[in-house]
Amino acid sequence: MKLNPLARSKNNSKLPFFTKQDIENIKWFWDNYLIQRTPWLFAVLGLILVQGVAYQQFLSLTESGLRVIFDAGVISDLVQVCAVVFGLFAVRGLTSYIVPRLSTWLASSAVMELRRDLIEHMMTFDLSYFDRTSPGETILRLVSQADGLSQFVGQATVNAVRDFVTVVIVSGYLIYKAPVLFGTAIVIAPVIILILQYVSHKIKMVQREAENVLGAYMNALEETVNGMRTVKISNQEKFEEARLLQSTEGIRDLQIRLQAAQAVVMPAIDIASAFAYALVIGFGGYMAISPAYDIDGAAIITFLIGLVMVFDPMRNLAKFFTQLQAALILLDGVNSMNAIKPTIRDRDDPKDSFDTRGEILLRDVTFAYSPESPLFDRLSLDFPAGQRTAIVGATGSGKTTILSLISRLYEIEGGEITIGGTNIRDIRISSLRQAFSVVAQDIVIFNASLWENIKYVRPESTDEEIWEAAESAEIADLIRARGDLPLGPKGAQLSGGQKQRIAIARAFLRNAPILLLDEATSALDQRTEERVKRSLARLAEGKTTIIVAHRLSAISDADKIYVLDQGRAVESGTHEELLALGGLYHGMYSTQKGEYR
Numbered sequence: 001m002k003l004n005p006l007a008r009s010k011n012n013s014k015l016p017f018f019t020k021q022d023i024e025n026i027k028w029f030w031d032n033y034l035i036q037r038t039p040w041l042f043a044v045l046g047l048i049l050v051q052g053v054a055y056q057q058f059l060s061l062t063e064s065g066l067r068v069i070f071d072a073g074v075i076s077d078l079v080q081v082c083a084v085v086f087g088l089f090a091v092r093g094l095t096s097y098i099v100p101r102l103s104t105w106l107a108s109s110a111v112m113e114l115r116r117d118l119i120e121h122m123m124t125f126d127l128s129y130f131d132r133t134s135p136g137e138t139i140l141r142l143v144s145q146a147d148g149l150s151q152f153v154g155q156a157t158v159n160a161v162r163d164f165v166t167v168v169i170v171s172g173y174l175i176y177k178a179p180v181l182f183g184t185a186i187v188i189a190p191v192i193i194l195i196l197q198y199v200s201h202k203i204k205m206v207q208r209e210a211e212n213v214l215g216a217y218m219n220a221l222e223e224t225v226n227g228m229r230t231v232k233i234s235n236q237e238k239f240e241e242a243r244l245l246q247s248t249e250g251i252r253d254l255q256i257r258l259q260a261a262q263a264v265v266m267p268a269i270d271i272a273s274a275f276a277y278a279l280v281i282g283f284g285g286y287m288a289i290s291p292a293y294d295i296d297g298a299a300i301i302t303f304l305i306g307l308v309m310v311f312d313p314m315r316n317l318a319k320f321f322t323q324l325q326a327a328l329i330l331l332d333g334v335n336s337m338n339a340i341k342p343t344i345r346d347r348d349d350p351k352d353s354f355d356t357r358g359e360i361l362l363r364d365v366t367f368a369y370s371p372e373s374p375l376f377d378r379l380s381l382d383f384p385a386g387q388r389t390a391i392v393g394a395t396g397s398g399k400t401t402i403l404s405l406i407s408r409l410y411e412i413e414g415g416e417i418t419i420g421g422t423n424i425r426d427i428r429i430s431s432l433r434q435a436f437s438v439v440a441q442d443i444v445i446f447n448a449s450l451w452e453n454i455k456y457v458r459p460e461s462t463d464e465e466i467w468e469a470a471e472s473a474e475i476a477d478l479i480r481a482r483g484d485l486p487l488g489p490k491g492a493q494l495s496g497g498q499k500q501r502i503a504i505a506r507a508f509l510r511n512a513p514i515l516l517l518d519e520a521t522s523a524l525d526q527r528t529e530e531r532v533k534r535s536l537a538r539l540a541e542g543k544t545t546i547i548v549a550h551r552l553s554a555i556s557d558a559d560k561i562y563v564l565d566q567g568r569a570v571e572s573g574t575h576e577e578l579l580a581l582g583g584l585y586h587g588m589y590s591t592q593k594g595e596y597r
């Protein structure tokens with residue numbers, strides 16, 4: 001399976017700190033989710049500035065305090081210094097409580113909106129997207145990557161801003177007090193930048209790989225859990241275990257590699273800082289001793305304390321930088337969903353009303369799921385209004401696809417499909433789909449009660465209407481027996497026939513003017529099928545009905561039957577006409593008759 005089709009800019013051999021895509025992603029996030037929060041962001045920034053100023057004031061007061069000690073000054077001055085220092089730390093403590101609370105609220109709300117928008121956007125995706133993308137990849141983006149982003153924005157970024165402000169304010173103070181000493185201390189800056197550059201490349205590469213592996217793990221998990229019946233019946237537990245273990249090992253290895261890349265940063269900065277301290281102590285000490293410089297011991301000690309206060313947040317900033325590189329990959333993953341543009345969309349000014357009871361025509365329809373395997377080449381079919389038309393044919397001949405194309409689940413490449421003379425592309429998609437009651441082969445059952453599962457297709461239905469639909473589909477007794485019990489994930493607690501009857505009940509409840517039945521009764525026992533078919537015949541009265549069935553006995557009374565072979569309609573007519581033709585239909589009928597004998 002192709003992994004992570006959404007991930008972009010995979011050529012990582014020499015990434016700059018910020019790629020063009022990174023900048024676009026940041027801009028997108030800022031423009032859509034942060035800009036409207038600017039007043040609050042300023043409030044956070046204001047509080048952070050207060051913290052920075054508190055630090056600078058602490059430094060200044062420390063110098064005064066030291067001077068009182070060194071110069072044997074007045075004790076009351078010392079007490080005053082101590083009281084103000086305590087006050088400053090109390091202010092810093094208070095802001096340290098408010099800032100993360102505010103920032104987490106801001107970030108979680110921003111990411112909640114991001115998730116809401118992505119979910120809304122995902123709903124517009126063509127069905128073909130879901131045919132090729134496993135749920136694991138979508139979950140990865142909407143759950144783990146969005147979560148990682150929230151943490152990063154809410155905590156890491158705010159801490160980084162605080163650290164940055166501290167570095168700027170305290171450095172500014174140090175430059176003001178002792179510019180020469182400061183110049184000595186920052187000779188290490190280029191080394192730190194080089195280290196960061198080297199590490200950031202590595203982190204980006206490993207993080208992208210880690211996201212791919214995590215996506216693969218989610219896919220594998222999803223497939224195994226969903227396919228547990230097949231796994232067990234085929235005795236493949238060990239195989240699946242090994243597959244999942246391989247993914248988890250991959251995650252472990254990448255996390256170790258990620259940490260290894262990040263781990264270089266801290267010791268490198270520590271060594272560089274030690275070098276700077278040594279320089280400052282040496283050179284600063286010389287300055288204090290030498291009469292050529294006007295600087296005393298208190299100033300040197302204060303400068304050293306100031307350096308500690310700068311280097312600590314600088315360490316954090318370097319760490320933040322490595323986290324930022326990883327977060328940029330998350331942001332790219334999340335934003336890549338936005339790059340997916342649905343092709344099946346309403347045109348400008350779509351029609352809301354059309355003749356839903358008119359005939360359905362396919363004219364020269366060309367369609368392929370993928371370019372390498374074309375399915376229909378100028379296929380023309382005619383489903384007369386208010387009549388029952390059946391489509392039969394070998395498996396894989398394209399019967400279900402015709403139903404999908406009529407309801408515009410996939411877009412045709414050539415020709416046109418009209419209902420009551422209106423091209424379906426001109427109709428608003430929601431209005432078009434409103435015109436169908438469908439019993440499909442793949443029945444989706446939610447983990448809710450039977451009642452809620454039926455009601456799903458028309459939430460505004462009355463209780464009487466739901467009971468009526470359930471009676472017609474022969475499922476009312478089961479509703480009485482099960483009550484409000486949920487049906488299990490994907491309706492796991494139901495038999496195939498029971499699921500099919502839910503689908504039929506939904507079609508009854510929907511009672512739309514066009515009825516699409518795809519192997520609608522194939523899972524029912526013969527007696528139930530007879531009763532359900534009689535109900536379905538009543539439901540189909542006056543409606544344009546298209547029936548796909550393998551059992552020819554189920555459609556022999558249709559007004560018209562199309563025989564499909566490899567995407568072409570090779571025969572059409574009534575049951576009797578087709579038998580008289582002595583062609584493919586006749587052959588299929590004879591085979592099935594033989595089977596039943």
Ligand SMILES: Nc1ncnc2c1ncn2[C@@H]1O[C@H](COP(=O)(O)OP(=O)(O)OP(=O)(O)O)[C@@H](O)[C@H]1O
Pocket residue numbers: 131369370375393394395396397398399400401402
């Ligand atoms: N979502 C899809 N993506 C790619 N190919 C598909 C998809 N759905 C169906 N196909 C292919 O298109 C062809 C027609 O499929 P379709 O489901 O329409 O056949 P069918 O006649 O309804 O078959 P059956 O009788 O088995 O239900 C098949 O070859 C199938 O492999």
